[in-house]
Amino acid sequence: MTWARVKARLLEAGAVRLTGAPVDRYIERSSAGPSAGGAGSVFFSAGGRRVRLEIRPEAPLVLEHTGSGHARILMDDDVLEGELEQVGLHCPRQAYITVSAGCIFRCRYCPVPTQPERVKSPEEIERMIENVIDRIDAISITSGVVGSVAEEEDRVCTVLEKIARFKKPVGVSIYPREGTPARLKALGVTEVKFNLETATAALFGEMCPGLRRDALWTALRESVAIFGRNRVFTNVIIGLGETDADIEACIRECAAEGIIPVIRPLNPVAGCSSYVRPSAERLLAVCSLHGEILREAGLDPRLALTMCTACTGCDLVPGRDSDGER
Numbered sequence: 001m002t003w004a005r006v007k008a009r010l011l012e013a014g015a016v017r018l019t020g021a022p023v024d025r026y027i028e029r030s031s032a033g034p035s036a037g038g039a040g041s042v043f044f045s046a047g048g049r050r051v052r053l054e055i056r057p058e059a060p061l062v063l064e065h066t067g068s069g070h071a072r073i074l075m076d077d078d079v080l081e082g083e084l085e086q087v088g089l090h091c092p093r094q095a096y097i098t099v100s101a102g103c104i105f106r107c108r109y110c111p112v113p114t115q116p117e118r119v120k121s122p123e124e125i126e127r128m129i130e131n132v133i134d135r136i137d138a139i140s141i142t143s144g145v146v147g148s149v150a151e152e153e154d155r156v157c158t159v160l161e162k163i164a165r166f167k168k169p170v171g172v173s174i175y176p177r178e179g180t181p182a183r184l185k186a187l188g189v190t191e192v193k194f195n196l197e198t199a200t201a202a203l204f205g206e207m208c209p210g211l212r213r214d215a216l217w218t219a220l221r222e223s224v225a226i227f228g229r230n231r232v233f234t235n236v237i238i239g240l241g242e243t244d245a246d247i248e249a250c251i252r253e254c255a256a257e258g259i260i261p262v263i264r265p266l267n268p269v270a271g272c273s274s275y276v277r278p279s280a281e282r283l284l285a286v287c288s289l290h291g292e293i294l295r296e297a298g299l300d301p302r303l304a305l306t307m308c309t310a311c312t313g314c315d316l317v318p319g320r321d322s323d324g325e326r
């Protein structure tokens with residue numbers, strides 16, 4: 001079975017039950033991203049490719065830690081041998097830091113607004129990075145929105161001034177306002193990700209009340225001009241009720257503008273807890289199409305230095321997880 005096929009099955013399952021030796025040093029507990037607030041995740045890699053799996057005692061899939069990071073996943077018809085990876089901060093090889101855990105918005109699929117609000121100071125973030133500097137290649141910064149969009153951007157910009165001294169590629173994913181891409185560029189940011197979140201405008205209106213899709217598109221288009229092709233990303237969740245044609249149209253629209261979409265399988269939590277995760281077959285078919293469209297547009301996710309496209313833990317990433325096979 002190809003890696004893409006195996007990973008699609010693991011992403012469909014989303015979680016593992018742990019057995020064997022203790023895994024404490026490999027567990028990551030997030031305050032942002034698709035697993036925010038859960039019991040933690042592990043990163044499993046095989047042949048240099050990676051998947052993030054939530055830890056859930058009731059999960060049908062079993063991950064056995066045989067010691068010293070060696071692990072295997074027991075699938076119905078297969079045993080997948082690999083390694084558990086240590087994280088930098090949030091994910092392997094990066095310090096991926098959430099500045100503000102908390103949000104004034106209430107996107108239906110997102111667990112962040114239901115968790116305790118906490119804002120990290122620039123000094124705290126500097127210390128966090130110092131502690132992992134010998135095991136990271138990149139710094140990624142994200143944030144909820146605490147106070148207002150403008151206040152949050154100012155807070156993130158102050159952090160960016162502080163962390164420039166680490167001389168690592170920096171990726172930033174925040175909710176943008178007018179002029180955000182140029183301000184981030186002036187502070188030395190290498191890559192940006194502004195999340196469209198849904199494949200269609202109608203679903204966006206339903207899922208993300210109060211957010212402006214036109215502001216996201218403006219920021220994304222400006223960013224391609226400022227940061228260049230292959231340096232601008234957007235998360236699009238798959239599994240919110242969109243059709244395959246909707247996903248295809250969204251990928252094509254992004255690629256035509258020089259933007260690389262990150263096709264993120266829904267983690268059914270918060271207001272979407274009754275939804276089901278997208279199937280492995282659907283993820284594989286969309287990944288194959290995604291790869292074709294990006295190739296035609298001359299875009300290459302393998303060039304990403306920061307954030308989710310460099311990490312690959314939560315998504316099937318064309319070029320990194322698959323070379324287009326189905």
Ligand code: SF4
Pocket residue numbers: 033034052090091096307308309311312313314315
């Ligand atoms: S793919 Fe993105 S959200 Fe998922 S673990 Fe990696 S950095 Fe975090």
